[in-house]
Amino acid sequence: MRNLKQDIKHILDEGKINMPxxxxxxxxxxxxxRFIVINDGSTLQNLQLVIEPEDYDEAFLKKIxxxxxxxxxxxxxxxxxxxxxxxxxxxELEVLGEADPETYPIQPKKHSLEFLRxxxxxxxxxxxxxAIMRVRSSLAFAVHxxxxxxxFLYVNTPIITGIDAEGAGQMFRVTTLDPLNxxxxxxxxxxxxxxxxxxxxxxxxxxxxxxxTYAMALGKxxxxxxxxxxxxxxxxxxxxxxxxxxxxxxFMDLDGxxxxxxxxxxxxxxxxxxxxxxxxxxLEKRLLDEEKRLPQNQRSELALRDKLQFVLDNHxxxxxxxxxxxxxxxxxxxxxxxxxxxxxxxxDLQTEHERYLVEKHFKSxxxxxxxPADIKAFYMRMNDDGKTVRAMDVLxxxxxxxxxxxxxxxxxxxLLEKMEKMGISKEELWWYVDLRRYGTAFHSGFGLGFERIxxxxxxxxxxxxxxxxxxxxxxxxx
Ligand code: ATP
Ligand code: MN
Numbered sequence: 001m002r003n004l005k006q007d008i009k010h011i012l013d014e015g016k017i018n019m020p021x022x023x024x025x026x027x028x029x030x031x032x033x034r035f036i037v038i039n040d041g042s043t044l045q046n047l048q049l050v051i052e053p054e055d056y057d058e059a060f061l062k063k064i065x066x067x068x069x070x071x072x073x074x075x076x077x078x079x080x081x082x083x084x085x086x087x088x089x090x091x092e093l094e095v096l097g098e099a100d101p102e103t104y105p106i107q108p109k110k111h112s113l114e115f116l117r118x119x120x121x122x123x124x125x126x127x128x129x130x131a132i133m134r135v136r137s138s139l140a141f142a143v144h145x146x147x148x149x150x151x152f153l154y155v156n157t158p159i160i161t162g163i164d165a166e167g168a169g170q171m172f173r174v175t176t177l178d179p180l181n182x183x184x185x186x187x188x189x190x191x192x193x194x195x196x197x198x199x200x201x202x203x204x205x206x207x208x209x210x211x212x213t214y215a216m217a218l219g220k221x222x223x224x225x226x227x228x229x230x231x232x233x234x235x236x237x238x239x240x241x242x243x244x245x246x247x248x249x250x251f252m253d254l255d256g257x258x259x260x261x262x263x264x265x266x267x268x269x270x271x272x273x274x275x276x277x278x279x280x281x282x283l284e285k286r287l288l289d290e291e292k293r294l295p296q297n298q299r300s301e302l303a304l305r306d307k308l309q310f311v312l313d314n315h316x317x318x319x320x321x322x323x324x325x326x327x328x329x330x331x332x333x334x335x336x337x338x339x340x341x342x343x344x345x346x347x348d349l350q351t352e353h354e355r356y357l358v359e360k361h362f363k364s365x366x367x368x369x370x371x372p373a374d375i376k377a378f379y380m381r382m383n384d385d386g387k388t389v390r391a392m393d394v395l396x397x398x399x400x401x402x403x404x405x406x407x408x409x410x411x412x413x414x415l416l417e418k419m420e421k422m423g424i425s426k427e428e429l430w431w432y433v434d435l436r437r438y439g440t441a442f443h444s445g446f447g448l449g450f451e452r453i454x455x456x457x458x459x460x461x462x463x464x465x466x467x468x469x470x471x472x473x474x475x476x477x478x
Pocket of ligand 1: 242404451
């Protein structure tokens with residue numbers, strides 16, 4: 001078996017001079033018929049292999065080019081060149097798989113992100129995507145670690161759901177009916193009784209409703225799984241398939257929910273700062289280089305790691321929706337009529353408003369709570385004013401809304417009335433209503449869009465670049 005311990009990371013971290021090594025990787029560059037730089041994904045760092053050209057014939061040397069897979073056996077030695085402390089003096093080299101330089105698309109030069117999206121199967125070979133994906137993986141691990149440390153149970157809610165509408169967004173239908181021959185019922189509508197599940201089914205937009213049932217038995221639970229939205233949003237912050245983390249806690253009110261959200265987000269950011277320092281340093285430098293091309297006033301005020309540290313060091317500002325609208329109404333852009341949507345009580349906050357609050361007014365992450373009931377989902381707890389609900393959104397610089405959460409309506413009569421008013425079927429959600437019949441209690445939770453936090457931490461401008469195979473309108477290649 002391959003010695004799984006001998007990846008480049010391990011060799012660089014713990015290797016001793018004169019140690020025999022056997023390494024595998026993909027060629028980044030090959031120069032002077034002598035220096036082969038390889039990477040194996042275990043770290044941002046590359047490893048330099050040094051060969052004696054005389055040991056190989058020309059045909060063999062031609063096989064070594066960017067993208068080729070190689071195996072090398074040799075000895076770890078101090079490097080005389082600059083750029084690396086150690087290198088491998090190769091005694092045995094094998095080219096496992098060539099990469100034709102005429103057609104291999106990932107050359108050692110800067111490629112545009114748009115180009116790399118078309119080559120999404122090979123973009124993980126770039127330094128950039130290696131860094132992003134290592135950060136993504138660490139964040140996912142930190143999510144599980146945080147909840148485990150705090151006694152939460154990991155529950156897996158269904159991906160195929162019988163819930164047809166809950167207000168979170170358009171759904172993708174799941175069906176095995178033949179589109180050219182859909183069975184019809186007496187009224188001429190598709191007869192879903194004949195469908196695979198004997199009813200209409202969709203891909204889930206959120207695991208929350210099912211997670212609530214588990215929280216109301218096991219106390220503290222969370223889900224972390226894929227969710228799907230069929231909206232036609234072609235933005236830099238929306239995907240049709242994204243991963244969501246949804247904790248749900250019994251006997252917790254909205255204040256506790258906000259505390260949890262803040263503590264949780266800080267924990268996972270801190271984890272990555274500690275465990276992915278190299279990746280973050282590289283991503284930070286990349287951003288600085290990118291921004292050099294921009295005029296001074298469009299550059300970030302803080303470098304990437306300073307921005308992350310800033311989030312860790314400061315309390316998130318908490319303001320009510322009503323206060324937020326007041327601030328927006330009195331803002332410079334409102335007075336100069338610069339907002340596309342003039343702020344007024346009752347409207348949903350638009351990205352321009354969220355960005356103003358976070359980036360201009362407070363210059364800090366902001367939690368907005370107590371939104372108008374009419375613009376929020378049916379399950380959010382009604383306040384005594386009869387107009388607002390116990391909802392909260394966490395807003396971050398650059399990416400806007402990163403978390404949406406609420407205290408859930410636990411009063412049976414209030415919930416039923418709300419469902420009636422919003423046209424949510426109590427027959428379909430009978431089991432959700434049951435929770436309010438049997439042992440109901442106040443409880444709260446939230447949803448964190450995983451890709452949004454990966455975007456924030458890596459500083460990537462487009463959400464399509466922080467998930468291996470992005471799904472968005474008219475795009476499901478790979
Ligand atoms: P937005 O207003 O940004 O479209 P939303 O209010 O519709 O989001 P929620 O239903 O509150 O979203 O979902 C919870 C979280 O999931 C959001 O705070 C966000 O981080 C993330 N999220 C929502 N929609 C998407 C999407 N299409 N792609 C990626 N992440 C998303
Ligand atoms: Mn939301």
